[in-house]
Amino acid sequence: MKKSPCLIAVAAAAVLTGCVVTSVYPYYTAKDLSFDPALAGSWTKIDDADEQWKFEADGTNAYRLTCTSKSETNLMQAHLFKLGPERFLDLFTTDEMKDIQPPPIPSHLVLRVFQMTPSLRMAAMNYEWLGETLTNNPHAVRHLIIKEGNEGDGGRIVLTADTAELQKFLLRNLKVEKAWKDVIELNRGPAAGK
Helix, strand or coil, rough: CCCCCHHHHHHHHHHHHHCCCCCCCCCCCCEECCCCCCCCEEEEEEEECCCCCCEEEEECCCEEEEEECEEEEEEEEEEEEECCCCCEEEEEECCCCCCCCCCCCCCEEEEEECCCEEEEEEECCCHHHHHHHHHHCCCCCEEEECCCCCCCHHCCCEEECCCHHHHHHHHHHHCCCCHCCCCCCCCCCCCCCC
């Protein structure tokens, strides 16, 4: 499975397991959406100056996100949304893979936004934590395990819960530190010399 380097960088767990938490349904409804001009612009990952994130307004309540690294550029649609006092980003890939049959099902990735100024601090839901949670309580949130490769790898978790159930799951786990432990931080502007 091809993964965006920016998505992999979002969660350190992706480096270790090769997976990020994806969902079939979006994490937001239209009433949850918000637009904050503070998010728009160029950002550079603090510990990897080759990784650039650029958020541009795309309509009223969406952003076009362009992630670049040394070797790749990936386009995504991003929606900033609020659940109670908390803010999140829902990322949805806009890259098309026309040569793959059957065509892959588009998926959503959620990032919890801790702050947007002066730096952007956020974290993806921790994949390893989710796996442990679902092992202990398979009914915590609707999901599928997609077998890939070796029989012993356990498979890849894909959340199949509808938006309302996803939001309840997020809210129930806001205070679970392990669920949001892999914080990444981006500074405003392109890296020096870029």
